[in-house]
Amino acid sequence: MKQNVTLEAKALAKTYFSTEPPTEVLQGIDLSVSEGEFLVIMGASGSGKSTLLYSISGMDRPTGGQVLLEGRELTSLSDAEMARVRLTRMGFVFQQAHFLGNLDVRDNILLPALKAASKENKDAAIARVDALMERFGIVHVKNHGITQVSGGQLQRASICRALAGEPSVLFADEPTGALNSSMSAEVMDALTGVHRSGTTIVMVTHDPAVAARGDRVIYLRDGVLVDSREAGPWQAEKAQQREDDLLAWLRNLGF
Numbered sequence: 001m002k003q004n005v006t007l008e009a010k011a012l013a014k015t016y017f018s019t020e021p022p023t024e025v026l027q028g029i030d031l032s033v034s035e036g037e038f039l040v041i042m043g044a045s046g047s048g049k050s051t052l053l054y055s056i057s058g059m060d061r062p063t064g065g066q067v068l069l070e071g072r073e074l075t076s077l078s079d080a081e082m083a084r085v086r087l088t089r090m091g092f093v094f095q096q097a098h099f100l101g102n103l104d105v106r107d108n109i110l111l112p113a114l115k116a117a118s119k120e121n122k123d124a125a126i127a128r129v130d131a132l133m134e135r136f137g138i139v140h141v142k143n144h145g146i147t148q149v150s151g152g153q154l155q156r157a158s159i160c161r162a163l164a165g166e167p168s169v170l171f172a173d174e175p176t177g178a179l180n181s182s183m184s185a186e187v188m189d190a191l192t193g194v195h196r197s198g199t200t201i202v203m204v205t206h207d208p209a210v211a212a213r214g215d216r217v218i219y220l221r222d223g224v225l226v227d228s229r230e231a232g233p234w235q236a237e238k239a240q241q242r243e244d245d246l247l248a249w250l251r252n253l254g255f
């Protein structure tokens with residue numbers, strides 16, 4: 001059965017011309033992400049993982065090739081159109097939450113959701129945010145300031161913010177990069193739940209335990225996709241074996 005393709009990159013290239021000589025960071029990447037898939041991007045530091053994520057999510061403009069989201073070409077959109085697609089069709093989780101210090105947790109989550117919603121849909125957006133906070137176990141800290149909650153709670157709040165607009169793809173760049181291992185597991189459990197409920201996820205990580213949650217891992221070296229590994233759905237009871245298998249594959253690649 002052929003899966004629906006949600007996101008596609010064709011001959012994607014990114015060169016920074018600000019350096020002398022120019023830095024060719026992505027060198028012709030072809031990538032296809034299926035609807036509902038949890039794709040993980042790995043590679044050594046500096047291999048171009050973040051650049052790839054930013055280029056396929058419209059945060060940055062590639063210098064060559066195409067990106068298609070649900071069949072729509074993103075690379076030819078204006079900045080304003082692209083901003084609208086990001087706001088309404090994509091969710092983002094970063095290593096740091098980038099929340100506003102003068103707003104409480106709930107208002108930080110609500111802000112982009114309200115911006116994305118039409119006038120008639122504001123109440124629905126608010127209801128959705130409250131349901132998400134309930135689902136990810138942070139209702140009790142909704143009125144806390146962002147410095148009054150744990151790193152794990154903050155990342156779960158980031159996930160709520162990212163999902164509030166019902167994106168077709170959730171992009172995550174090192175979502176556990178600033179967390180200890182127990183908070184990291186807590187956030188990965190949340191992302192595994194997001195995946196199981198059908199959201200397409202594209203995540204960058206350098207942590208094999210985190211990467212093991214994905215259905216498929218692709219490996220970047222110097223801006224080139226050198227290998228990919230299909231692992232199928234993650235199961236808690238087989239987590240260790242899965243992580244060991246992934247690690248063996250990574251070691252073979254020189255990770």
Ligand SMILES: Nc1ncnc2c1ncn2[C@@H]1O[C@H](COP(=O)(O)OP(=O)(O)O)[C@@H](O)[C@H]1O
Pocket residue numbers: 016018019023025043044045046047048049050051052
């Ligand atoms: N704005 C920029 N200007 C010039 N070079 C950059 C810029 N951003 C990233 N790079 C370079 O691109 C390469 C890949 O960076 P990045 O995508 O952040 O890698 P990763 O996320 O895998 O660590 C690095 O060599 C980095 O120095």
Ligand SMILES: [Mg+2]
Pocket residue numbers: 049050051
């Ligand atoms: Mg990076």
